[in-house]
Amino acid sequence: MPLLDDRVQKQVRTALAALQAPVRLVMFTQGEGGALECAFCGETRQLVEEIAKLSDKIAVDVRDFQGDADLARFYGIDKIPAIVMETAGAPPRDQGIRFYGIPSGYEFSTFIEDLRMVSRGSAGLGAPTQQAVAGITRPVRIQVFVTPT
Amino acid sequence: MLLAHKLALASPHITGDMVEVSEFPHLAAKYRVYGVPRTVINEVIQIEGAVPENALVTELMKVEDEATMARLSAELNA
Numbered sequence: 001m002p003l004l005d006d007r008v009q010k011q012v013r014t015a016l017a018a019l020q021a022p023v024r025l026v027m028f029t030q031g032e033g034g035a036l037e038c039a040f041c042g043e044t045r046q047l048v049e050e051i052a053k054l055s056d057k058i059a060v061d062v063r064d065f066q067g068d069a070d071l072a073r074f075y076g077i078d079k080i081p082a083i084v085m086e087t088a089g090a091p092p093r094d095q096g097i098r099f100y101g102i103p104s105g106y107e108f109s110t111f112i113e114d115l116r117m118v119s120r121g122s123a124g125l126g127a128p129t130q131q132a133v134a135g136i137t138r139p140v141r142i143q144v145f146v147t148p149t
Numbered sequence: 150m151l152l153a154h155k156l157a158l159a160s161p162h163i164t165g166d167m168v169e170v171s172e173f174p175h176l177a178a179k180y181r182v183y184g185v186p187r188t189v190i191n192e193v194i195q196i197e198g199a200v201p202e203n204a205l206v207t208e209l210m211k212v213e214d215e216a217t218m219a220r221l222s223a224e225l226n227a
Contacts (some may be wrong), residue, residue: 039170076164079173096157099171110150112168123155125202132206133160140154140163140212145170145180145187 003043004050015112017117022088023058028072028080030065044081044102051111057119059088071117085111085118105148150186152205161207193221 004012005148027048045062052058065072065080075084075094081099085091095118103111117123125133153165170177170185180189188196194208211217 003218004185015179029227040169042184067200079171090151096161096164097154098164098166099169100166101172103169105165107150107167107169111152113151117155121158125155125159129156129202129206132210133163135158135210136160136162136213138162138212139190140160140192140209142163143168143180143189144150144153144210145168145177145182145185145189146150147171147185148169 002050003047006142009050009054012051012112013054016115018056019055019057019116021057021121022120023093023115023118024061024086024088025058026061026063026071026075026084026086028063028068028075028084030078030080030081038080040102041081047095047102047104048083053117055115058115064107085114087118087121102148107146107148152202153188154170156205156209169191193218193225195225 005021025046029045030038048060052060056077063071065077065082076100077098079083079100081102082098083103085097085099086095096113097118099107099111153167157163157165164215168176170182176177178181180195182196188200188205190209191212193207194211196208197204200208211221
């Protein structure tokens with residue numbers, strides 16, 4: 001049973017038609033189907049895979065949070081389900097974009113818009129913001145808490 | 150949410166996390182999430198509600214100011 005119905009698939013396919021550079025999604029899940037399964041891991045993986053099918057510019061790498069603990073540490077992943085969205089390539093380029101929990105509802109639109117942004121390689125921020133951000137020298141973690149609406 | 154990811158893309162020092170809070174109730178308690186969106190920068194800068202770009206950048210720049218970050222941290226732990 002797909003999560004995205006025909007109508008949504010069509011919309012997403014159109015939204016992703018203009019993707020230029022390839023985007024890589026690294027999804028961390030855990031023990032699906034077993035006793036350790038996290039509540040939304042299976043659904044999140046399915047969603048990511050369904051989205052990736054709608055564009056040949058999106059690659060998905062599904063990893064196990066415990067089995068691939070070194071990679072999880074590399075990306076600073078501390079909970080699951082987690083999705084890293086990065087610029088594909090050899091090597092891929094981590095852009096610091098993370099989704100914890102399933103990106104549904106309003107955040108589904110964010111996810112699609114992020115794919116376009118990462119593919120474009122430009123955030124489209126205003127000049128004053130770009131200038132300010134260039135002055136950041138310390139590690140910054142911005143967490144935005146949302147609910148599925 | 151998009152704004153945090155835009156900032157992440159724009160700076161190699163910034164990470165932007167979307168956290169679906171109903172899946173992580175312990176974080177809702179830890180960060181006192183009573184309404185969404187709630188934005189938390191380096192643990193101590195906490196903002197309720199949607200934030201326009203210029204306001205978020207103003208908050209963001211506080212991370213470069215050690216005295217302000219120390220004060221915010223002390224207030225939070227008071």
